[in-house]
Amino acid sequence: MGTITFILVLSFLVFFHELGHFLAARYFGVKVEKFSIGFGKAIYSKYWAGTTWQFAMIPLGGYVQMKGQDDSKPTLVETGNDSYNTKKPWQRIVILFAGPFANFILAAILYFTIALMGANTWAAQIGNVQENSPAFYAGLMANDEIIRINESEIKSWDEIGKIITTTQGTLQFFVKRDNQILVKTIAPQISDSQNIFNEKIQKRMIGIAPSGKVITLELTIPQALVYAYEKTIFASTMIFQGIQKLISGIIPSSEIGGVITIGKVISDASESSFIALLTITALISVNLGVLNLLPIPALDGGHIMFNLYEMITRKKPSEQVFMFLTIMGWIILGCLMILGIYNDINRIFLNG
Template sequence: MEILIKASQFILSLSLLIVLHELGHFIPAKLFKTKVEKFYLFFDYKFSIFKKKIGDTVYGIGWIPLGGYVKISGMIDESMDTEQMALPAQPWEFRSKPAWQRLIIMLGGVFVNFVLGIFIYIMLMYAYGENFLPNENVKDGVWVQDSLAMNLGLETGDKVLTIDGEKIKKFNELTLGFVNGNNFQIERKGEIIDKVIPEDFISQLVDRGKDAGVILLPRYPFAITSISEDSPNKNADLKSKDIVVAINGNAIKYFDEAQVELNKFKNQDISVTIKRENETKDVAVKVTNEGKLGVGFGLLPSKDLERLGYYDLANIEYTFAEAIPAGWNKSVKTLTDYIKQLKKIFNPSTGAYKGLGGFISIGSIFPSEWSAESFWNITAFLSIMLGFMNLLPIPALDGGHVVFTLWEMITGKKPGDKFLEYAQVTGFILLIALLLFANGNDIFRLFN
């Protein structure tokens, strides 16, 4: 069921983005009286799931869910209709239109993707606002238990101040900051220390497999979630949701402090002070020879941490007027972060290429339960990503056509049809190779 929910959201999001992207080409083509022969969601090699001709255009749904397309008369595209191109140009064809009109038609899809992403972010800011833990409110530093964080030279209690000289606003942006960054600055016991992010940090992150993700957590209180049946304290007055605030009279605030204290009393009978709702009480317990109490430890939700006085969360609500610049800034940051990651993918020494993913990776980022906020957040990200990728100057992508059209506008010389055909084939081969590599990565990770 979980896979079905994720897949359904992925297909819905992808279909929406493809249709609107192609509509971005379709509308200006129609405005400039250019014939559009096909408008398809997904590819229809050999046959279609559905098709209907309205006017000059066949609207349909293909069976290969790798994208979609509009087939514009007189344009060398993925259809590779060389027979049509061999005939004399007709007034309704793409190749007969002025260069500036062809440029607008080609940029239409990218324009729609960027506008859609910005619009969604604006509406999300207006509807939900922002709720996050400010990095500056993590006053006692981070909790380091992940080996990758240790490899960065971090220790529990460190405060991460900046990455690449930029102050970190949200605590949950730290991992992405390390992915995109080159160096960072921390405060440790009052001392400011500069550190370098290893060039192969992304490679190390990807190699963790399913555990890849957040590498740093804020420091959490010792909240008991369960008591095991073989625990020496199964009959002690301990309950789920109790918070340990002292061990043998020594006050503690965080779980990492508790473990240090317990190690002092291995295989001894001691007392722990627990906080249970509004009550504080001492409970006699037995410490194992491993320095454990035999209880489960859990991470409390952010709201509970705020209620208990551990962290002050930021809860920002926006009017519609305020949501516009907030959504714009979110869009710019999303695009900037994506470009930084793309640069690292093209640098083999970073190992970032190992993290390149296909449909499985994209589908997996959707939540296993329906959440409108999460769905639209991911769709906005994918829309901006799709817009940028299509703008790359690669033949077979919109960006390739844009480059050739700009060259014509600047030099006054139009590239020949044969050249455009060869460029289209070359670009298509590159895209297929990239697609195979990305989805091959997915399959490799799946079996590992």
């Protein structure tokens, strides 16, 4: 069942990505010869509306094959008003960007759906107060429920951290304890901490930790839209930063996961709950969008770079350079896939 869920989720994400390319290409009058979910030999295909729609044997990706643009033939040139080759560089960039953009839009839709169904989060309830901290001296205690900070109503634990780190000066905490509302004035202090990449940082803190109580947010449609936007931006930012940390060596290459890890995460989420599955699907969708924008020649980001070069210099890269960089791009991607699978297998044996 987990394998089937994995294939369905991945095919769903690939379909949206390629649909973005397809719609943008058709908007600019480019003929799309083939729309494929999967690679390799077709197991089902149907010709409709000028395009061959197919499912292929290897369900680990997909592609749209446009007239005048074929990644298996990087130097292909075809003429005609319906050819990718004859479109202006900015139009080609829009077509290329439309795929990753579709993944971001899909993630936002999924997060919006999660918000309406009832997103789970930590309650704004204190579990622990650090000794000799601003919260300790202000008299905050375990099980206190923070309901307001200054003029901002508090619904979840995340909101507490946002206000503390983004404001200046002292803060007024309105705390519910034994059915009474207490007002505490607290001056956050700059303290040592760690971010999600285990880097040492300094930030404003008051010395409290959550109780771990989980609540379900009840959001209106406007609030759900804000939730979806913030979650999509946060996920995109974290993935971009993660790639940067990986390149700089802060995150070891052993942390790279492959298709086995992705499959396990999707399978575990599907067994947990439908909302968990939607959350993982949204995160992977953002991941696909970000990764496809990397300036690697075999990816959308690499092709965008070629077109930006053409816009700036008023000439296309030479065929030799284009072919060499594209082949290098495929080699880089192949190495990353092999590394991911190698790490997956290592984890299986280590955990076994």
